[in-house]
Amino acid sequence: MGGLALSFGAPLVLAALAVLPAIWWLLRLTPPRPQSETFPPLRILERVVKREETPAKSPWWLTLLRLALAALVILALAAPILNPRESALTGDGPVVVVLDNGWASARGWPAQRGAAESLVREAGQAGRPVSLLLTAEGAANDPAPVEPATALERLAAAEPRPIPTDRLAAATRLAGVLQGTPGASVALLSDGLDTAGTSAAAAALRALQPAQSILYAPSVAGLVGLTGAQNATDALVIQGVRAEGEAASASVVLRALDVQEREIGRAPLVFAAGASKGEARFAVPVELRNDIARIERDGAADAAAVRLVDDSFQRRKVGLVSGEAADLAQPLLSPLYYITRALEPFADLVRAGSADLATAIPALVEQRPSVIVLADIGVMPPAATDALAGFVERGGTLLRFAGPRLAASTAEDTLVPVRLRGGERQLGGALSWSEPQTVAPIAPASPFAGIAIPDDVTVARQILAEPSADLADHTWASLRDGTPIVTAAARGAGSIVLFHTTAEATWSNLPISGAFVDMLRRVVTLSRASATTADETGTQILPPYRIMDGAGRLTPPGVDVKPLTVAAGATPAVTPENPPGLYGTSDGYRALNLLAADATLRPLEAFDLGIPSVSRAYGTADATDLTPWLFAAAIALFALDALALLWLNGVFGRAARTLTRRRTASALPAVALAAVLLAFAAPPRAEAQVPTPPVSSPTAATDGLENIDTARAIAATETTHFAYVETGDAATDEISREGLHGLSQYIASKTALEPGDPLGVDIAEDELSFFPILYWPVHASAPMPTAAAISRVDAYMKQGGTVLFDVEGDAMSGDLNSGAVSPGQRRLRDILVDLDIPPLEPVPADHVLTKAFYIMDGFPGRHTGGDLWVESLVRSADAEARSASAGDGVSSILITSNDFASAWAVDENGLFVFPTDSADPSQREYAYRAGVNIVMYVLTGNYKADQVHVPALLERLGQ
Numbered sequence: 001m002g003g004l005a006l007s008f009g010a011p012l013v014l015a016a017l018a019v020l021p022a023i024w025w026l027l028r029l030t031p032p033r034p035q036s037e038t039f040p041p042l043r044i045l046e047r048v049v050k051r052e053e054t055p056a057k058s059p060w061w062l063t064l065l066r067l068a069l070a071a072l073v074i075l076a077l078a079a080p081i082l083n084p085r086e087s088a089l090t091g092d093g094p095v096v097v098v099l100d101n102g103w104a105s106a107r108g109w110p111a112q113r114g115a116a117e118s119l120v121r122e123a124g125q126a127g128r129p130v131s132l133l134l135t136a137e138g139a140a141n142d143p144a145p146v147e148p149a150t151a152l153e154r155l156a157a158a159e160p161r162p163i164p165t166d167r168l169a170a171a172t173r174l175a176g177v178l179q180g181t182p183g184a185s186v187a188l189l190s191d192g193l194d195t196a197g198t199s200a201a202a203a204a205l206r207a208l209q210p211a212q213s214i215l216y217a218p219s220v221a222g223l224v225g226l227t228g229a230q231n232a233t234d235a236l237v238i239q240g241v242r243a244e245g246e247a248a249s250a251s252v253v254l255r256a257l258d259v260q261e262r263e264i265g266r267a268p269l270v271f272a273a274g275a276s277k278g279e280a281r282f283a284v285p286v287e288l289r290n291d292i293a294r295i296e297r298d299g300a301a302d303a304a305a306v307r308l309v310d311d312s313f314q315r316r317k318v319g320l321v322s323g324e325a326a327d328l329a330q331p332l333l334s335p336l337y338y339i340t341r342a343l344e345p346f347a348d349l350v351r352a353g354s355a356d357l358a359t360a361i362p363a364l365v366e367q368r369p370s371v372i373v374l375a376d377i378g379v380m381p382p383a384a385t386d387a388l389a390g391f392v393e394r395g396g397t398l399l400r401f402a403g404p405r406l407a408a409s410t411a412e413d414t415l416v417p418v419r420l421r422g423g424e425r426q427l428g429g430a431l432s433w434s435e436p437q438t439v440a441p442i443a444p445a446s447p448f449a450g451i452a453i454p455d456d457v458t459v460a461r462q463i464l465a466e467p468s469a470d471l472a473d474h475t476w477a478s479l480r481d482g483t484p485i486v487t488a489a490a491r492g493a494g495s496i497v498l499f500h501t502t503a504e505a506t507w508s509n510l511p512i513s514g515a516f517v518d519m520l521r522r523v524v525t526l527s528r529a530s531a532t533t534a535d536e537t538g539t540q541i542l543p544p545y546r547i548m549d550g551a552g553r554l555t556p557p558g559v560d561v562k563p564l565t566v567a568a569g570a571t572p573a574v575t576p577e578n579p580p581g582l583y584g585t586s587d588g589y590r591a592l593n594l595l596a597a598d599a600t601l602r603p604l605e606a607f608d609l610g611i612p613s614v615s616r617a618y619g620t621a622d623a624t625d626l627t628p629w630l631f632a633a634a635i636a637l638f639a640l641d642a643l644a645l646l647w648l649n650g651v652f653g654r655a656a657r658t659l660t661r662r663r664t665a666s667a668l669p670a671v672a673l674a675a676v677l678l679a680f681a682a683p684p685r686a687e688a689q690v691p692t693p694p695v696s697s698p699t700a701a702t703d704g705l706e707n708i709d710t711a712r713a714i715a716a717t718e719t720t721h722f723a724y725v726e727t728g729d730a731a732t733d734e735i736s737r738e739g740l741h742g743l744s745q746y747i748a749s750k751t752a753l754e755p756g757d758p759l760g761v762d763i764a765e766d767e768l769s770f771f772p773i774l775y776w777p778v779h780a781s782a783p784m785p786t787a788a789a790i791s792r793v794d795a796y797m798k799q800g801g802t803v804l805f806d807v808e809g810d811a812m813s814g815d816l817n818s819g820a821v822s823p824g825q826r827r828l829r830d831i832l833v834d835l836d837i838p839p840l841e842p843v844p845a846d847h848v849l850t851k852a853f854y855i856m857d858g859f860p861g862r863h864t865g866g867d868l869w870v871e872s873l874v875r876s877a878d879a880e881a882r883s884a885s886a887g888d889g890v891s892s893i894l895i896t897s898n899d900f901a902s903a904w905a906v907d908e909n910g911l912f913v914f915p916t917d918s919a920d921p922s923q924r925e926y927a928y929r930a931g932v933n934i935v936m937y938v939l940t941g942n943y944k945a946d947q948v949h950v951p952a953l954l955e956r957l958g959q
Contacts, residue, residue: 006082013078023070024063062644069637076630087122088616091211093183094145095123095130096174098205101158102136102165103594104191106302106550108218109160111618115216116189117155124148128185133174134158135165138576143174160550162303162579162594168197171204178208186609187214189618192223193243194604206610213613217604224252224269224297225304227277227595231315231346236282236289238307240269243601249273253298254280258291266298276600286348290314296552303580306552308591310582316347316370316524321361321377322798335375335403335503338511342520347371356795357836358788362387365396370527372396375503376403379411379836381791388415393492397527399520400496401503402463404838404872411833417489417496418474419466436460437479439510446476447526448486450570451518453477459485461507462500477519485510486519497523540566542583542590554581564592571596709766712759716770719756722935723771724901726760727782733760736777738913739901743931746904750932751853753939764789768796773938777901778807778831780823790834797835797892802938804894805831806861806901828895837893842867848889852937859930860923861898862916868930869895889941894934903927 008014089095099116101109116132123130129145132154167188178184186205220243228239238254250271256264264284271278282289292313297305322335336351343349350367352360357377361384364372372391377400380388392398398415400406406413406420413420436458442448465471465484476497477486488497501508510516542564544557564583566572574580574594582589607613646652715721722744724736740758748754761768764786768774774796785793797803809822821829843849843859847870850856859868871891903924905913916923 006080008078008080011078013074016074016077017071020067020071024067059648062641062648065637065641065644069634069641072630072634072637076627076634080626080630082624082626088119088187088214088614089122089126089128089185089212091183091185092126092128093185093211094178094181095119095128096133096178096184096186096205096208096210097130097151098133098135098167098170098174098186098188099155099158100136100165100167100189100191101134101160101550102191102195103160103162103303103550104165104193104220104223106160106552107223108191108618109550112189112191112216112218113155113158115616115618117152119187119214120148120151120155131174131178131184133170135167135170136161136163136576138166138169140576141170141173143170143177145178160302161576162548162550162552163574163576164594165191165193165195166197167195167201168204171201175204175207182209183211184208185212185214186210187216188607189216190218190604190607192218192220192604194602198604198607202608206608210609210611213607213609213611215607215613215615216618217607217615218618220601220603221246222250223304223601225595225599225601226254226295226297226307226593227599228597229295229307229309229313231286231289231313234283236284236292236295238267238269238280238282238295239597240271240278240280241595241599241601242271242276242278243603244276245603246271246276247274250278254282254295255298256282256284256292256295259293264288264292269297286315300552303548303550303552303594306548308548308554308580308582308593310584310589310591312525312590316527317350317367318343318347318524319350319352319364319367319369319372320375321352321357321364321373322375335401336373337504338516339373339375339401339503339520342511342517343524346521347524354795355798356791357381357384358791359383360795365391370397371524372398374398374400376401376405376838377836378403378405378407378409378413378838379834380415381787381794381834383787383791385415389491392494392496395493397494397523398496399499399523401499401501402507403502405836407463408837408839415496417487417498418471418484419468421464421466437481437483439485439515440478440480440482442477447488448476448519448522451515451522453515454513457508457510457513457515459501459508459510461502465500495526542566543585545582545584545586545589547579547581548594557581564590566590713767713770715756716759716767720753720939721756721771722758723761723768723774724758725774725776726762727777727779729779729782732777732779732782735905735913736760736775736901738905738907740775740904742904742906742912743928743935745906745910746928747932747935751936753935763793768792768801769799772801773935774801774803775901776803776805778805778824778828780808780827782827784827784830787834790831794835797837800890800892802890802892802894804896804900804934806899807895807897808899809897825897835893837871839872840869840893840895841872843870844873847873849933849937852933852940854929854933856926856929856933858926859896859898859933860903860916861896861900861927861930862902862914863898864917864923866897868898869893890938898927900927900931904931 097116097119099112105112120130120132124147128148130148130151131143131145132151133141133143186208222242224240224242226238226240230237230239236256240252240254242250251268254267254269256266258264265282265288267280267282269278269280282292282295292309294309295307300306320336320339340349350364350369353363354360358381361372361380365387372388388398392415400416407422438455439453439457439459442451442453459479462479462483462485465487471484471487474487474489475484476488478484483500485500486497487500488495501510503511505512544561544563546554547557547561549555560577561579561581562577564572564578572578572592574592578592580592580594582591584590722740724733724740726733737758737760744755744758759771761771761774763774774793793803805828807822807828808824845857849859849868849870858864871893902914903916904927907913912924916927
């Protein structure tokens with residue numbers, strides 16, 4: 001029933017107004033409840049009066065109040081509307097309702113569905129069929145005209161979907177069904193966004209020759225979507241987008257939640273004036289950031305306002321271990337320099353606590369990193385190997401880089417993905433190529449797929465893999481000639497990845513390219529537990545785990561959700577079959593989000609069907625529903641009726657009298673109790689507080705120093721001391737002491753250095769870092785050092801110390817690893833097999849040792865037949881060279897068999913203890929000079945290799 005300004009949704013309910021007289025009659029015959037009073041006998045007898053009894057009646061005002069209450073309830077049930085709308089449809093053809101139910105419809109879905117229901121009901125009143133299309137339903141859409149009742153049932157079951165709308169697909173299906181049926185009324189109930197395909201959808205509907213066009217286009221002001229999330233070094237950065245055309249600045253609050261919906265932090269997403277993109281920063285610790293499972297707008301009502309994250313988003317912890325100490329003078333030559341620069345923006349880097357791998361690597365594993373990087377580690381102690389093997393088996397990723405140490409290692413290495421050939425392949429070497437090789441394009445099946453390798457990236461040296469039938473399956477990247485440059489293999493739940501070149505630019509310029517950063521990031525990203533599998537093309541099939549609904553909530557997947565296919569290096573698209581959510585299992589999943597990083601939100605301004613379009617708004621902005629107001633008035637009258645009944649029954653008067661009596665009765669006991677308490681209460685007695693004496697710890701002053709001899713440490717650091725390794729043989733140790741004592745005296749007389757007395761050290765117990773050089777006489781009869789002791793020596797060498805091995809037996813020349821060996825040389829090999837050392841070579845003619853103080857071409861001792869071996873020089877293409885180790889270019893190992901200590905040894909009277917092989921006294925002089933050069937080389941590094949010294953050296957040579 002309607003009028004000019006008022007209509008009723010249920011006019012038949014108004015018939016109940018006819019019963020109001022009956023209600024009035026009933027209320028008149030219903031007396032109020034009798035008033036009750038306390039029993040005063042005399043007053044009752046006084047009031048007894050004989051009069052004609054008449055029935056009691058309720059007051060007129062109470063009857064009127066209750067009649068008004070009944071009338072308001074009847075009017076509210078009739079659903080009155082003030083200023084109702086006029087009819088929206090014209091014509092007599094089919095009614096086409098195109099309803100957007102994508103993600104942007106979630107915030108205004110009740111009004112949007114209500115408008116669609118109004119159109120369908122109006123079509124039903126006119127006897128017109130209805131074609132209902134939901135633009136986010138995909139192939140489930142049925143555009144065939146149906147009865148309005150059927151369309152209303154579909155509308156009642158419709159819900160917003162967390163996917164974009166596809167108006168073109170819906171219009172195309174409709175055009176195929178209604179082709180040749182002109183005169184339709186087409187209504188687009190949009191979500192207010194102009195999406196791709198909208199113009200094409202309008203063109204498809206235009207071909208139907210509609211007679212009427214209705215457009216519902218709500219404002220999208222305030223609509224915000226999240227487009228990206230980066231776990232940066234200092235904060236979690238979230239990118240967002242809002243509708244284009246908004247001129248004012250704005251800010252919305254974002255929340256970061258963990259998997260249990262607990263809030264971790266809040267941050268404002270700020271949009272500058274006129275900008276459609278904004279950014280929010282969550283400045284929370286990394287440990288908390290790694291617990292974040294989703295970021296959402298506070299009060300989010302749609303899927304675009306939620307950003308899901310998986311464990312690939314978490315900021316990884318990466319442990320770094322180098323085969324060399326950091327070369328602070330030349331950081332670009334440090335093995336970890338380029339790795340650090342590449343990983344710092346998106347990972348937390350943890351360096352090994354010490355150079356002793358036997359303790360440093362197990363301690364690093366206990367910190368539970370995702371990846372451990374070994375930069376040119378050839379030989380590891382058994383404790384380190386076991387710790388890394390367990391780390392990989394439990395799901396960790398071991399990333400290794402080749403280098404001289406790995407190339408020189410002859411021990412069986414179980415922590416490499418493929419078998420390696422001994423030595424290395426280099427430009428100009430035995431296994432060489434005529435020119436540096438470039439990297440081949442990455443295969444589509446490789447985990448590095450999608451990474452572009454620049455053409456100017458070349459490799460001059462590499463470690464080769466042994467050919468095998470499955471080598472190609474383990475190859476992630478290769479050179480143009482087919483040899484692998486990156487290989488990998490799964491071990492247990494984890495994996496091992498090997499770069500067959502160095503982590504710095506000596507073997508290849510790959511580390512100084514952007515592709516190196518992409519490769520490392522890909523390895524770190526892949527270092528997560530995953531329950532998914534990949535086929536031979538590298539494609540992953542991920543089952544649906546949790547799916548997002550239209551309101552942005554995670555729910556169990558429905559039967560219509562299909563597994564997500566993820567091609568290597570590709571980002572899957574959001575579709576009706578693959579809505580946003582988590583795909584995988586509880587052990588590992590991937591987050592699929594709605595909006596891409598380049599997403600934009602454009603308002604829908606027109607929908608051109610070739611005829612004038614009528615624009616309408618959702619909701620009842622120009623009409624007022626009186627139902628809630630009438631119910632509110634009825635509730636107010638009901639409350640007044642209840643208060644009136646209480647007043648008529650005298651409840652308020654009795655309550656007031658009772659409260660007065662209770663106050664009077666309780667006052668006297670309270671006063672009496674207070675008086676008693678004041679009379680017997682005594683002031684507290686003041687007592688001096690005796691301070692508790694502080695607890696002293698007798699070991700506090702020496703905590704952390706229990707393993708260090710303080711007096712010895714002070715003596716070792718007051719001046720420079722040379723140290724010798726105590727072998728356990730008293731005669732050998734005495735020769736070492738006398739030899740270093742004689743060398744110290746010679747150095748003090750010839751140079752500005754005045755060394756202290758030599759000190760013997762136990763490599764298993766004593767601190768070695770106090771000494772710049774250790775003299776180690778190697779005898780076959782001496783006990784073999786323990787693995788822990790050798791590991792401490794290895795750490796000493798990596799920290800910049802130098803060990804001079806003096807081997808008993810035949811002279812060592814030519815190939816150090818071939819030919820017959822003496823018992824002393826065999827013992828040296830047993831020691832070196834557990835040390836991580838690079839390739840060695842006899843001192844070249846251009847080495848710094850030949851000119852560190854004296855200009856020399858040999859290094860004799862008591863004997864003259866052996867060479868002095870040092871770390872190999874790394875020579876560039878133009879034949880320049882530098883010392884091949886850290887510690888300012890000082891070789892960490894020197895090996896001789898010329899018995900230096902016997903040549904240097906002097907007794908207490910300053911007399912030589914042992915004769916030299918030659919009666920010529922110059923041999924002992926050259927032995928001392930060799931010792932001076934070794935000491936100066938160890939103390940000053942390779943500065944004599946600088947070109948500034950060349951003129952002075954040539955002048956001294958008489959050239």
